[in-house]
Amino acid sequence: MLTRKQHELLMFIHERIKETGVSPSFDEMKEALDLASKSGIHRLITALEERGFIRRLAHRARALEVTKMPDQATAGAPRGRAGFAPSVIEGGGRPMAAEPANDTRELSLMGKIAAGTPIAAIEHETARYPVPEAMLGAGEHYLLEIEGDSMIEAGILNGDLVIIKSTDTATSGEIVVALVEGEEATLKRLRKKGASIALEPANRNYETRIFGPDQVEVQGKLVGLIRRYH
Numbered sequence: 001m002l003t004r005k006q007h008e009l010l011m012f013i014h015e016r017i018k019e020t021g022v023s024p025s026f027d028e029m030k031e032a033l034d035l036a037s038k039s040g041i042h043r044l045i046t047a048l049e050e051r052g053f054i055r056r057l058a059h060r061a062r063a064l065e066v067t068k069m070p071d072q073a074t075a076g077a078p079r080g081r082a083g084f085a086p087s088v089i090e091g092g093g094r095p096m097a098a099e100p101a102n103d104t105r106e107l108s109l110m111g112k113i114a115a116g117t118p119i120a121a122i123e124h125e126t127a128r129y130p131v132p133e134a135m136l137g138a139g140e141h142y143l144l145e146i147e148g149d150s151m152i153e154a155g156i157l158n159g160d161l162v163i164i165k166s167t168d169t170a171t172s173g174e175i176v177v178a179l180v181e182g183e184e185a186t187l188k189r190l191r192k193k194g195a196s197i198a199l200e201p202a203n204r205n206y207e208t209r210i211f212g213p214d215q216v217e218v219q220g221k222l223v224g225l226i227r228r229y230h
Helices: 004-020 026-033 038-050
Strands: 054-056 064-066 104-114 127-132 141-147 161-166 175-180 184-193 196-200 209-211 216-226
Touching: 004 026, 004 038, 004 064, 026 038, 038 054, 038 104, 038 127, 104 161, 104 184, 127 141, 127 216, 141 216, 184 216
Parallel strands: 104 141
Antiparallel strands: 054 064, 104 127, 141 161, 161 216, 175 184, 175 216, 184 196, 196 209
């Protein structure tokens, strides 16, 4: 089921392509849906793409293709803000409740983190990506790109984006972002061994490293993973 805004945008894109042969620009979509920013359009397009209603055509500007339509889509779709009258999708003779419009959250990509020997500590945002709310929970979250192969047996591969929940505490056995001696960050499974802390890889070619409790600072824990296929 599409949300009201997703349905409005799909119909607008469909009619504009049928009318001009070219998909509308982000500015035109933003104006048609009366949204405050292009980030809202980006979230809607991503949701439509994930649901199989549109696809992006590679190596072409403004290249969107409508691949299917809702069952009750009509030809009288909006062509802009004037006369904007979106259809209502119904089922079983009763109006269907719309999903929440804000079904994704933009998270900051804070650079790369080692899943091998530690690399430089995380310092600043390098990009932003929409992430489904279903993958998140309460609290602050951010993204990191994995560099290295020491966590491959936990299904974490080089180039993956991991979703990290900001926290300074973790229980033994959780996979965490650990800041080592205030200078280097790494992603490892944390094990508490008496007064010591072990950072454990998930690759038999790497050794577990043992530190004193004052040498390791937890900066977050793993809650999800995004894999891109090129």
